[in-house]
Amino acid sequence: MNRTTVIAAASALAAVLSAPASADVVKLRSGASIDGRILKQTDRAVWVDIGADVLQVDMEQVDSIDRAGAEAALRPDASQMFSTAKDLPTLPPKELAKGLGPAVIKVSTPGGLGSGVIISPDGFAITNAHVIQGERSLRATIWVKQPDGSLKRTDIDDVEIEAVNNALDLALIKLKSPDGKPFPVAPVEAEDAIEAGQRVFAIGNPLGLERTLTEGVVSVPAMQLDGRTYIQTDTPINPGNSGGPLFNMRGEVVGITNMKITLGENVGFAIPARYVKDFVRHREAFAFDKNNPNSGHFYHPAPPRPLPGAPSGLDDGSSRPGSDTPNK
Numbered sequence: 001m002n003r004t005t006v007i008a009a010a011s012a013l014a015a016v017l018s019a020p021a022s023a024d025v026v027k028l029r030s031g032a033s034i035d036g037r038i039l040k041q042t043d044r045a046v047w048v049d050i051g052a053d054v055l056q057v058d059m060e061q062v063d064s065i066d067r068a069g070a071e072a073a074l075r076p077d078a079s080q081m082f083s084t085a086k087d088l089p090t091l092p093p094k095e096l097a098k099g100l101g102p103a104v105i106k107v108s109t110p111g112g113l114g115s116g117v118i119i120s121p122d123g124f125a126i127t128n129a130h131v132i133q134g135e136r137s138l139r140a141t142i143w144v145k146q147p148d149g150s151l152k153r154t155d156i157d158d159v160e161i162e163a164v165n166n167a168l169d170l171a172l173i174k175l176k177s178p179d180g181k182p183f184p185v186a187p188v189e190a191e192d193a194i195e196a197g198q199r200v201f202a203i204g205n206p207l208g209l210e211r212t213l214t215e216g217v218v219s220v221p222a223m224q225l226d227g228r229t230y231i232q233t234d235t236p237i238n239p240g241n242s243g244g245p246l247f248n249m250r251g252e253v254v255g256i257t258n259m260k261i262t263l264g265e266n267v268g269f270a271i272p273a274r275y276v277k278d279f280v281r282h283r284e285a286f287a288f289d290k291n292n293p294n295s296g297h298f299y300h301p302a303p304p305r306p307l308p309g310a311p312s313g314l315d316d317g318s319s320r321p322g323s324d325t326p327n328k
Contacts, residue, residue: 024048025066026057038067041089043199043249059092075190081172081280082119084190088250093201096251097213102151103186104203106141106210107131107159107173107243115204115244116140116173117253119280121182123175126276127243128258129166132173136161136290140175143211145184153210154178163283168228168271169258170279171243172286186245189252189273194221194231202235202257202270204244216266223269230269231255237268246270 026034026048034057036050046062048055067089076083105116107127114131118124125140132138138159143151158176165171177183201215216235223232233246237260246255255270279286 024068027063027065028057028061029063030061038065038089041065041091043090043092059095062095064098065089065091065095081124081283082188082277083185085187085250085252086190088187088252090249091251093213093215093247093249096201096247096249097203099184100186100245100247100251101203101211102143102145102184104211104244105175106205108139108141109135110137111135113205113208113240114242115240115257117186117243117245117256118142118175118183119185119188119253121185123177123183124162124280125173125175126256126280127171127173128256129164129169129171130258131243132161132164132171133166138173140173141210142175142183144179161288163279163286164288165279165286168275168279170256170271170276172280172283186247187252188277189248189254192272192274194218194248194254194272196221199249200233200235200246200254201249202237202241202244202246204237204241204257206236206238206240208240219267222272225269229272230258231272233268233270234266235268236266241268 023035024038026038026046028034034048034050034055036048036055038046039049039054040047044059046057046059046065048057075086103118105118105125107114107116109132111134112131114127116125116127119126138161140156140159142154142156144154146152156175156178160174161171162174163172175183196218198218199215200218201213203211203213206212214236216233218231219234220232222229231246231254235246237257241257242259244257245253246257248254253276254273256276257268257270259269261267
């Protein structure tokens with residue numbers, strides 16, 4: 001019996017069995033569906049308990065998966081500005097993009113364009129500071145999901161700059177809903193658990209090509225550049241991706257893409273999610289000032305020593321050559 005026959009038989013069996021009201025539903029490309037309880041799911045297969053047996057179904061045969069109580073997985077942060085999630089299943093990017101795509105936006109300014117990700121139903125979104133640097137007139141492009149499953153492209157001109165952290169290259173903006181409905185959001189990774197070799201993907205607008213998905217792996221989870229830590233990835237990133245989300249295979253934002261090595265191939269970088277959460281929680285410290293758009297803290301260099309050479313000895317004598325302990 002081949003796999004197709006097994007899946008067809010499983011579908012028929014699942015249709016006969018009475019599933020609980022809160023059952024998960026696995027819809028197959030053949031048009032059939034399996035009702036039961038999902039025990040495990042990866043980007044390659046899903047295991048469904050249908051009561052009399054446990055079925056393994058290849059993800060290539062799956063059209064969509066509806067989990068009972070999926071909305072309860074989101075846990076708003078105390079700041080009410082972003083959400084984390086619990087027990088999210090591992091899915092292939094093509095499945096995750098269906099739900100996460102509407103949360104990714106295009107940010108346009110008179111000087112260029114970039115990407116962003118909505119983190120709050122109220123319309124708060126994260127992008128890069130360099131995407132909006134020196135600009136006041138912003139436009140956001142969103143894709144609103146329609147009843148038939150299609151996406152309607154919509155431009156929003158009412159966009160406010162809420163906070164800017166030039167040191168981290170992060171900006172918080174707020175979009176006004178065109179129809180008064182809550183915005184779809186993308187959850188932010190709750191724990192800093194990213195590892196080298198882990199699969200990730202980005203959604204953005206490289207070179208203006210809207211809603212482009214690229215996939216790769218984490219090359220280095222913590223790469224130090226100019227005193228800051230970045231996620232290095234071989235996921236293709238180009239101008240226009242800046243400010244867009246880097247997702248893991250559970251659909252969580254693990255970073256915000258912001259730069260690449262110009263002369264290298266597939267050497268891109270993203271700002272880790274822990275910096276994003278800290279920035280949002282302490283956004284008051286980085287509140288945007290329209291009268292001083294470059295507001296922030298700039299540290300001046302220390303004054304030079306008036307005389308060359310080593311500093312004079314300490315009063316307790318601890319800096320004298322051959323002295324291991326200070327004088328008593």
